[in-house]
Amino acid sequence: MIELVSASRCIKCNICVNICPTNVFDRVPDAPPAIARKSDCQTCFMCELYCPVDALYVAPETDLQTSVNEAELAQKGLLGSYRENIGWGLKRGSTAKNDQTFQILKQMR
Amino acid sequence: MLSKLTTDWEVDLETDVLVIGGGPAGTWAAWSAASRGARVVLVDKGYCGTTGCAAASGNGVWYVPPEPQAREAAMASRESLGGYLAHRQWMRRVLDQTYASVNLLAEWGYPFPTDDEGKPYRRSLQGPEYMKLMRRQIKRAGVKILDNSPALELLVDEAGVVAGATGVNRQTNNQWRVCSLAVVIATGGCAFLSKALGCNVLTGDGYLMAAEAGAEMSGMEFSNAYGISPAFSSVTKTLFYNWATFTYEDGTPIPGAGSQRGRSLIAKTLLEQPVYAIIDKAAEEMRSSMRLAQPNFFLPFDRAGIDPFTQRFPVTLRLEGTVRGTGGIRIIDETCATSVKGLYAAGDAATRELICGGFTGGGSHNAAWAISSGYWSGESAAEFAKTWGSKGNQRQVQGVGEAAFQPRSEHPHTLATDEVIQAVQAEVFPYDRNLFRTEQGLSDSLGRLDYLWQEVRDSQVENKQLIRAREAAAMVATARWMYNSALERKETRGMHKHQDYPQQDTNQQHHLISGGLDHVWVKSQPIENTEKTLVGVISNS
Ligand SMILES: Cc1cc2nc3c(=O)[nH]c(=O)nc-3n(C[C@H](O)[C@H](O)[C@H](O)COP(=O)(O)OP(=O)(O)OC[C@H]3O[C@@H](n4cnc5c(N)ncnc54)[C@H](O)[C@@H]3O)c2cc1C
Ligand code: SF4
Ligand code: SF4
Numbered sequence: 001m002i003e004l005v006s007a008s009r010c011i012k013c014n015i016c017v018n019i020c021p022t023n024v025f026d027r028v029p030d031a032p033p034a035i036a037r038k039s040d041c042q043t044c045f046m047c048e049l050y051c052p053v054d055a056l057y058v059a060p061e062t063d064l065q066t067s068v069n070e071a072e073l074a075q076k077g078l079l080g081s082y083r084e085n086i087g088w089g090l091k092r093g094s095t096a097k098n099d100q101t102f103q104i105l106k107q108m109r
Numbered sequence: 110m111l112s113k114l115t116t117d118w119e120v121d122l123e124t125d126v127l128v129i130g131g132g133p134a135g136t137w138a139a140w141s142a143a144s145r146g147a148r149v150v151l152v153d154k155g156y157c158g159t160t161g162c163a164a165a166s167g168n169g170v171w172y173v174p175p176e177p178q179a180r181e182a183a184m185a186s187r188e189s190l191g192g193y194l195a196h197r198q199w200m201r202r203v204l205d206q207t208y209a210s211v212n213l214l215a216e217w218g219y220p221f222p223t224d225d226e227g228k229p230y231r232r233s234l235q236g237p238e239y240m241k242l243m244r245r246q247i248k249r250a251g252v253k254i255l256d257n258s259p260a261l262e263l264l265v266d267e268a269g270v271v272a273g274a275t276g277v278n279r280q281t282n283n284q285w286r287v288c289s290l291a292v293v294i295a296t297g298g299c300a301f302l303s304k305a306l307g308c309n310v311l312t313g314d315g316y317l318m319a320a321e322a323g324a325e326m327s328g329m330e331f332s333n334a335y336g337i338s339p340a341f342s343s344v345t346k347t348l349f350y351n352w353a354t355f356t357y358e359d360g361t362p363i364p365g366a367g368s369q370r371g372r373s374l375i376a377k378t379l380l381e382q383p384v385y386a387i388i389d390k391a392a393e394e395m396r397s398s399m400r401l402a403q404p405n406f407f408l409p410f411d412r413a414g415i416d417p418f419t420q421r422f423p424v425t426l427r428l429e430g431t432v433r434g435t436g437g438i439r440i441i442d443e444t445c446a447t448s449v450k451g452l453y454a455a456g457d458a459a460t461r462e463l464i465c466g467g468f469t470g471g472g473s474h475n476a477a478w479a480i481s482s483g484y485w486s487g488e489s490a491a492e493f494a495k496t497w498g499s500k501g502n503q504r505q506v507q508g509v510g511e512a513a514f515q516p517r518s519e520h521p522h523t524l525a526t527d528e529v530i531q532a533v534q535a536e537v538f539p540y541d542r543n544l545f546r547t548e549q550g551l552s553d554s555l556g557r558l559d560y561l562w563q564e565v566r567d568s569q570v571e572n573k574q575l576i577r578a579r580e581a582a583a584m585v586a587t588a589r590w591m592y593n594s595a596l597e598r599k600e601t602r603g604m605h606k607h608q609d610y611p612q613q614d615t616n617q618q619h620h621l622i623s624g625g626l627d628h629v630w631v632k633s634q635p636i637e638n639t640e641k642t643l644v645g646v647i648s649n650s
Contacts, residue, residue, distance in 0.1 A: 021155030021165075021310050023257065023279050042309035043343035044165040045408060049237055060409035062304050062343040078412060085404035086237060094238050097220035100398035101169065101233035107395065108351060 001041045002058050003068045005032045006079070009055035016047040016056060038065070045082050052089070054080025118275075119283035120255070123502045124150045125494035126487065127273055127289035128252075129260045129315065131157030132164065133476065134456020135295035136243035137210065137483030138490070142293075143250035147491035150287050151252050152276060154259035154296075154576075155310050158244035159237070161297055162432055162457075163476065165307025166346060167236040167403060171477035172211050173204050180204055187474070191435075191466025192602035193618055194328075194636065199463040202443070206481035214239070217246055233402070234476065236307075258285055259314065259576055262510025263292065263322045263452070271322055271451035272506045279576055290494035290501040291451050293486045294319055294438065295479075298332075298431035298457035299587045301537050302530060302580075305336050305345040305427040306405075313431070315458040316590070317583035317626075319438050321509045324447040325624040327439035327460040327634075329587075330594035330605045331467040333543045334433035335376065335426035337368060340383070342409035345427050349399055349406060352390040356421065358383055373606070376426055376540040385421040428538050434604060435461040435469050436591065439622055444489035445482050451493065453486035455479065462620060467603015512582035512626070513575060517566045524568035529581045532561055537588050547608045551596045558592065561585045566627065590623045597621055597631040 002024060005016075010032035017025040017033050021044060026036035032055070035041075043062040048054075057073055059066045073079050080089075087095035126142040128135045131153035139151045153160055173183040184200045211231050215221055219242055224230040248254065257280050264273040264286070273288040296315030300308035316326060336345025350368035355375055357363060363384065366374040378384050391399060396418055400407055410417045431437060438447050438454040440463065445453050456479035465474045494501070508514070513524065536554040537543050562585050570578040598621055600614040601607050619633045 017280075018256065019156040019159045021160035021307070023155075040309070042165075042304050042307065044159075044307050045405065046159040046165060046237070050159065060339075060412040061341050064341070081411065082404065082408055085408075086235065088237075094220050094235075095401065095404065096235040096238045097222050098401045099222045099230070099233050099235060100401040101403075102222070102224045102230045103398040104348070104395065104402055105232070 001038060001043055001061060001065060002035055002047065002056065003066060004057035004070060004073070005035060006055040006070055007032050009053045011053055013052065015050050015052065019050045020047050048080070048082050049086065049088060054083060118286040120278075120285035122150055122253070122285070122287045124148045124253075124287060124289045126291050126293065126490045127152070127287045128293045128295060128487070129274060130161070130295035130297060130456070130458065131254065132161030132295065132297055132456060133240070133243065133479040134458070134483035135293070136240070136247050137480050138293045138295055138455050138487030139247045139252045140243075140250050141484045141487035142491040143247065143252050145488060145491040147494055149252045150255065150289065151247065152255040152258045152260055152274070152285070152287065154257070154314070156256045157254050158240045160310050161240075162307040162311065163479070164236045164240040167405065168234045168239070168476035169348070169473040170211060170232050170234055170480070171204065171207055171473040172232045173208065175205070175208060187465055187468070190603070191468045192613060194462050194466035194603065194620065196463050196636070203464050203477050203481040206484055207477040210480045210484055214242065217242060232473070255285065260318065261575065261579055262508045262514065263318045264288065264506040265322055265509050266504040266506050269323065269449070271449055272504055274318070275508055277576065282573070288502050288506060290497045291453065291490035293453045293455055293490050294458050295455045295483060295486070296458045298434065298437065299584060300430045300432045301428055301534055301584055303428040303430070303538065304343050305338070305429045305432070306343050308429060308432055311432055311457070312580035313583035313587035314579060315454070316438060317512065317579070317586050318510070319447060319449070319452060319454065320586065320624060320626055321511060322449050322452060324449045324452060325439040325622050326436060326590050327620050327622050328462040328467065329431075329436035329590040329623050330598045330621055331462070331603050332431040332434035332436045332591045333604055334429040334469070335372065335540070335544060336429050336433065337372070337375070337424055338427055339409055340423035340425040341413065343427070344406060344409050345429060346403055346406045349388055349391070349403070350386060352395070353386045353388045354390065355424070356385045356387070358385065360421065372426070373544065375424070376544050379426065380540055383423050386424045387419070387421045388417045389419070391418060426540065428543070430537070431587070432457055433469055433475065435465055435467060436594070437461065440482075443485070445486035446489065453490050455482040455486040467605060510579075512565050512586070513568070513570050513578035516569045521567055521569040524565065524570045524574070524578055524581070526570065526574055526578045526581050529561055529564060530584065532557065533581070533584045533588050537591070545606055545608055546595050548596065551592045555589065555592050555596070558585060558589050562589060562627070586626060589629050593629045593631050594621045594623050597633070
């Protein structure tokens with residue numbers, strides 16, 4: 001479930017408000033978006049991918065709320081880790097070109 | 110009070126083709142209609158590009174080079190699993206179309222990897238990348254996209270021909286209407302808000318809208334797909350569990366439990382006690398390949414501090430219903446037309462029995478079907494639109510939505526939407542109702558589901574509750590087609606497991622068509638297939 005909109009990182013672009021498939025966020029004038037309908041969060045991680053400054057954190061727990069500590073998440077490298085893994089963002093390249101599904105399917109036979 | 114009585118539309122558009130749903134099927138439909146010169150509007154409940162299950166998850170694709178042997182193997186491989194309900198002509202067409210369309214993706218710049226031999230490998234698509242590309246591509250083709258704009262009901266003309274839809278923008282509350290000469294429903298399947306990865310936008314809305322206009326469903330008994338996920342998480346990606354050992358809490362392996370054929374055993378065990386998994390059969394090299402293949406599979410583990418290769422973790426099965434089941438709106442011909450004029454269906458919203466019979470479960474057919482049926486439905490909707498000439502958009506049209514719009518009762522009460530949703534989930538989530546089916550269990554559920562439908566029909570809702578209320582209505586309707594069809598199929602075939610009739614019965618090698626809202630009906634339809642593959646006999650054409 002979405003647990004964090006980092007006030008220090010957020011640049012108030014409202015991209016997350018637009019792209020969240022289940023409309024979890026609300027725009028707030030001159031402030032970071034609010035997590036307005038948390039229980040609608042489907043834990044799809046898409047907002048994290050689209051946030052240009054790694055200001056969001058989606059905890060893996062889908063049915064339970066958890067408390068998170070921003071400094072700790074940042075220190076563990078978890079803010080923006082999914083975005084990094086799929087290679088989105090400045091000076092990165094999509095990792096889809098490294099997709100090794102073929103190696104895996106080879107072993108299935 | 111009721112939005113359907115509104116005549117002042119904040120957004121009021123006229124177009125040739127309206128596509129409802131912007132996942133793979135919808136975007137392919139929009140692209141193919143637009144490239145035939147049609148004006149196209151695409152509306153999505155979420156944001157076209159991130160919403161739907163493909164965007165969040167990624168897809169293996171049924172991409173098979175046009176080599177006779179490879180094609181033959183691809184067709185034969187799943188026929189028995191699907192209970193011999195698939196049609197070979199359709200499989201062929203889908204294999205051809207998917208091959209061509211995926212090659213287009215490469216031309217459009219999808220960064221396909223290369224395999225060991227340096228050849229491009231095109232059987233796997235990473236969701237976010239794929240759907241970002243599709244959005245860009247349809248915008249280039251001139252498609253007008255309305256994001257965050259769920260469709261609520263279809264419009265029909267005086268002759269009952271589908272002529273557009275209305276809906277609401279869930280962020281501005283602006284009501285929209287799009288009058289169009291043809292409509293493609295590509296709203297995906299129904300996973301009953303189970304929180305399976307990317308699936309909570311998929312509540313069967315398209316089925317409900319189509320049924321209200323008179324369309325029929327097919328294969329709704331094959332709608333009990335469950336995906337394995339870590340118990341705490343949403344990530345129902347199942348491929349890597351092929352390398353897992355499933356154990357009881359004390360660490361002893363559960364005999365026979367497995368990802369593909371042993372999923373029932375996992376479910377049976379989960380009914381009584383927790384089940385754990387560990388992906389310990391993957392060798393070191395394989396582990397890094399896995400990370401590169403499906404980064405999102407590892408997200409929940411990395412964040413929860415679990416190494417899935419060396420540490421056991423609890424698993425569960427989340428319902429994916431008709432998303433990875435095969436039921437959906439009935440297709441009547443090669444154009445992906447439904448039985449209602451002006452209405453086409455594609456992707457998970459449409460039946461996939463045509464190419465995979467009674468079983469899809471994991472992998473590749475669904476993505477291929479979304480691509481191909483999307484392409485064809487867009488093409489044929491554009492052609493149908495052309496036949497109208499200039500008079501098409503001068504038709505008198507009216508909305509046909511009833512549930513949650515127009516209470517049947519003169520003294521309607523307020524709909525307790527959340528309670529209705531929980532009540533439907535209580536009928537469709539439990540493994541011992543939906544996965545392991547019995548006549549008694551199905552009938553009991555149907556009794557309660559029929560009552561819920563009455564509740565929905567006799568109630569009214571406030572405008573701001575309308576989207577959720579329509580979702581609730583769609584879920585109740587979907588569950589009733591599912592269970593009525595399941596009762597009718599008195600055998601075990603494909604993913605439909607009937608405890609009272611554990612064998613496959615050759616006399617029931619037919620499709621089950623269903624429909625109706627206040628009165629649900631089911632009838633059987635023989636497989637019209639010149640190349641019908643008989644049980645045990647594989648045609649070698
Ligand atoms: C975790 C997971 C993994 C999968 N892996 C594979 C795989 O490896 N291979 C494979 O072949 N298949 C796979 N599938 C299935 C595959 O993703 C789907 O079959 C495919 O995405 C279907 O495409 P679609 O466009 O029909 O539906 P979706 O991608 O689900 O899109 C439906 C769209 O309709 C929109 N919508 C819904 N209701 C409305 C409404 N009322 N108004 C407007 N818009 C609406 C939704 O927001 C959504 O954008 C997987 C599914 C899941 C859940
Ligand atoms: S996408 Fe990121 S930066 Fe933009 S508003 Fe949302 S949290 Fe802030
Ligand atoms: S994880 Fe998905 S559903 Fe949850 S807030 Fe982010 S985008 Fe929305």
